[in-house]
Amino acid sequence: MDSNTQSCENPEINSTEEQSEVSRSPFATASLSLSSLPTTLPTQFFIQPKILSLFAPTQVKVPTQASSLSSLSLSSTSPSPSPSKSSFKSTFANNPLQSPLSLAPRRPLDPSNGAAIRRASIVWFRNDLRVHDNECLYTANNESMSVLPVYCFDPRDYGKSSSGFDKTGPYRATFLVESVSDLRKNLQARGSDLVVRIGKPESVLVELAKAIGADAVYAHREVSHDEVKAEEKIEAAMKEEGVEVKYFWGSTLFHVDDLPFKLEDMPSNYGGFKEKVKGLEIRKTMEALDQLKGMPSRGDVETGDIPSLTDLGLNPTATMAQDGRQSVSATMAGGENEALQRLNKFAAECQAQPYKGSKDCSRDSIFGANFSCKISPWLAMGCLSPRFMFDELKKTANRTISATSNRNDNGSGSPDTQMNWLMFELLWRDFFRFITKKYSCAKVGTAPATACTGALA
Template identity: 30%
Template sequence: MSSNVILWFRDDLRLSDHPALHEAAKSGAAVIGLYVLDDSRRPAHEMETRPLGGAARWWLAQSLRRLQESLAAIGGTLVLRRGPAVKAVTELAREIQARQVFWNEIAQAPELARANKVEAALRADGIEVRTFPGDLLVDPAILRSKDGRALRVFTPFWRRVLAIGAPPKLLPAPTMLPSIADIPSETVDSLCLEPAEPDWAAGLRQTWDVGERAARQRLKTFLAAGIAGYARGRDRPDIERTSNLSPHLRFGEISPRQIWHAAQFAAAERPALSGDIDKFLSELGWREFCHHLLFDTPEMATRNLQPAFDAFPWRPDRGALRAWQRGRTGYPMVDAGMRQLWQTGTMHNRVRMVVASFLVKHLLIDWRCGERWFWDTLVDADAASNPANWQWVAGCGADAVPYFRVFNPILQGEKFDPQGDYVRRWVPELGGLPASLIHQPWRATPLELQSAGVRLGTTYPEPIVEHRAGRERALVAYAKLRAA
């Protein structure tokens, strides 16, 4: 029997700290990497997993190219196939007479179902399947509440994770990987992951360096030069105080274990930064929390975690939704965030909360509309974090923000972008206004507007809803829901 082995890459597009690859390489067999893209046009209920949004597809294309280069450098091969995973994996196994297939687990219901189908089909062909812990710090199946469910409040959840202790030691990347040449494969270009006409990805290309090497360098640079002051500075979109690691984590170009161990090493080397590093790790913990929620509630992108919200009086408004999507709401902080998202595929975390609150509370537009827009436009669109964070802001999720907390986009701008630098970067038509007016240009006198080259309603829109009126309308709607 042939000793060929398939390594099924999924959301783990790296070589280092890759348990399945590490074990496959130790086998001494020829190892053939495989990535399967299932974006076939089938009814939603027949799809195994949620199709990627446009920005994430762009990132995936770059990440696959980098992975191909990394594998080629050590003698390996990455085969690309398209279609349902069961068909793609089993067909390749038969083509190369593989005796084993290795992969890392993904603790999400759709991914678990997909992997189970693949495993059953392979075992029916007499092929051994070996799976390994996925890209979380703790297996969701072992971290449960007394009634057997996922923990719904972050602080006790994170305490439990910390009490478990450090994750396993990191695994080195293989230095050599015997493979097989000339296996039929799609190319990255033939997968059509990147936009053609129109090519809207110029801003993504300018913003991001993709791949495992870039991820590791970004982490190294952040811990060396960016972590100081993180606990306070992370809320400032006008300064560089975040790691920007989320898309690398999303596609597994770096593992949470690698981040954990690197951060703990930095804390040991520089004890004065322990507070900043603890806060940074708690953000990694929030990602973990969201994934544990998804393990229990696979419909999190479409179903309220709190069923009482099923009766919430959302107000469908296509015009307002479009204005929000395009950064034309008349609120500079909101518009800056939405334009940053459109151009770069990302948005500062503080601003994400502001724009989400504006959509669901000021405009009373269903959080699912925002979640779908973020899914399509974020390079780090994640099946767990994206819906969990939207539900958190809307008040219908786990450990959700109190319903009466309505982010004031004016005060948020003045507090976290005090000189208006963030707004000036992304809403340049307001760049001539002083810091005292840039977050509420409607307060400027006609002379101040004229000198700044601003014509409200023409060069920059009037607010689509008055803040106080929007807030009161939201509070009334939430109060009626609670009284029902």
Template identity: 65%
Template sequence: MEAKPQDPTENPNSETQSEDLPIAPFTSITLSLSTLLPTHFIFPPKTPHPTPKSLKIPNQISSLYNLTLTSPTPTKPFFKSKSTVSANPLQTPLSLNPRRPSDPSNAAAARRTSVVWFRNDLRVHDNESLSAANNESMSVLPVFCFDQRDYGKSKSGFDKTGPYRASFLIESVANLRKNLQARGSDLIVRIGKPETVITELVKAVGAEAVYAHREVSHDEVKGEERIERVLKDEGVEVKYHWGSTLYHVDDLPFKLEEMPTNYGGFREKVKGLKVRKVIEVVDQLRGLPAGGDVEVGEIPSLVDLGLNPTATMSQAKASGNACLVGGETEALERLQKFASECKSQPAKDGSNDSSVYGANFSCKISPWLAMGCLSPRSMFDELKKSASRTISAASNRKDGGDSGMNWLMYELLWRDFFRFITKKYSSAKQNNPAPVTACTSAV
């Protein structure tokens, strides 16, 4: 009489033994993701399979430990995807959510949404914050905020922002919006405190980072600190860049706190320092975020900022000076015109080093530089490309001469000196700071 097969669950030694047992009619057992789902996802086979004689069943539970399930392709239904078998499921767990690759060049590694906070960088050319956000994000929300604290009367009774500067700023913001729209983007404009406006917009679109350029004055640095505190509570990163000087702050051959307090010492330290390349603007920028339903907002007038436009026009007529037109477009046109004048100017006394001063001994581009409609690097680069003479930096000349195009480098270096020295003392806490001197004799 043939012995009846013993039920493995009744044998305490079944974990270490295996037997050839007759089983139900299936040719094989396949481990798939459908075994992890409710039974209503599994459809019975339409055609019966031939019955095998026996099946070898694994006799140790540890063999199941060596199985792992890979995640199905996200584009296919979950219950239709079969798994592959690999080692150790605890080291490669099943994940149904896409994971962000570590390679920043991969589009999937980019941030979903970022905010670009425009300040004194009202341009699309040579704008590192805009370029970085565009390269690292799926969508970008450009924002400019008219801070109410910058307008009205000061404690001394003067306008914090005069009507001329306010008009120039309004025109520059309008031109920035136009240039962004021409590249598939737009500009969100608000009136209010930046720390409040930026935070509300970040929440509305679900932004993961805010990009901005560093500034140097005391009030601007305090504004950056307020933004950082508020966004830190929201878990949003603030990424700063530098773009207001000819030389980059990271390229200086000394620490900012060790910067010489006189121009002569600064000029000697930066002798031979190279200017970084201009960042080219792309023809097509990232679009605005699809969610959040954010309105672009209207560009304010002088009345909206608490200023009197009638008085502004009467003052302009009385002085006989036409108001300057703000904006990046106007800045680039003036720069090209100035470069043409430099090119056509005859050399003095037949030499190759002629003084270049432009109209009324000035290039007349300072207002656009101050507002960030034009970067110093763009200005220097355009003159190098347009002028027929070789532009040799004054800091690279053995004699330190300031003739010819070196005059322009001389002026831009002065501008760098004042911005770096302001940054040094606005960001450092010193009880007895050393006085800042021009030391023109060293020049």
């Protein structure tokens, strides 16, 4: 047996000499580029010496996986070709593919997966008191580990105006309180809840954001001057706290981003607006989520009580008629559930009494000039999405059209005129909201403000 074999069989031989060499050069690790490494290495690197003689040829190719090595750590700087002075047993296994050394740097996880998840977020409900077709709630739920839904009764919306009238009357306030209460029930049924406060949103939301460590606030944009000013205050307050504010649009049939013109270039008359949006596609509605993310555990935030009319500074007896009975307005219950029930009832009436009048809806029918779907209050509070309403009635119209397609209407008009009527009404609603947004965002002394003054004159 040759000397090389003896050295491999007895690794303790010449150990004194190895230790002295290592001690003289404790950092003797050499980085060898594979470009300078021969394509073949002695078989003693990979095969036990006792069975060396059983293999031929006496050299073996380095496995291709070794090409990923950028350096080899050696425990000796001895130029001797003999591997006996190299402590490979402490660095490599018999098979280099089983080496404990990493062959390539471990890649970090995709940062986009974790960056999209927020620890805690606030959903600020305003005039969107619903869980169906609510992009704000839907997005916050998908992007956050926990969600805190909040509604604020702003004291600035109550009391007397400069003209001496109630800013919010008792009937509207009652409808709003009922809608907020119904929203809380719908959120609770999905594993969440609603935090209710009486206070200015720019103060309440900042306080809640600090308590739960919120990363963002999600809300729908509004259009009136006071609502736009409130949004600006929220953005300024949250910017100081390093909290992002994300706004969405969900109060109209057409999305503001889908309009074929810039908002500042919007026609100031309904005819021009209607012509511009003709054929514009309506976005699909979003289904209500069956389960929502839980409330943040940090901060131990109390949900709070829903205020009464007295808490809001209003007289509860103002909703009573002189004879002591409730007025007709007081019998209209607020809330998403009530809105959906009324929509279903209206759709059933449409299907039971399909349109039979002329194209201008002048004949007697449930679509006549004196008829109303009576759903406007729920649309105004956001208890019902205009897109959802259009989709549901469109399904009813399609069923009606299918049922009457083989019958002669005696020239009384197309059975889908009911959808034209509905589109006509919802387009008017869109027009007023977009035109309000256009002028509420215009700044005094700028070109848009001048154009606004001229247009309104």
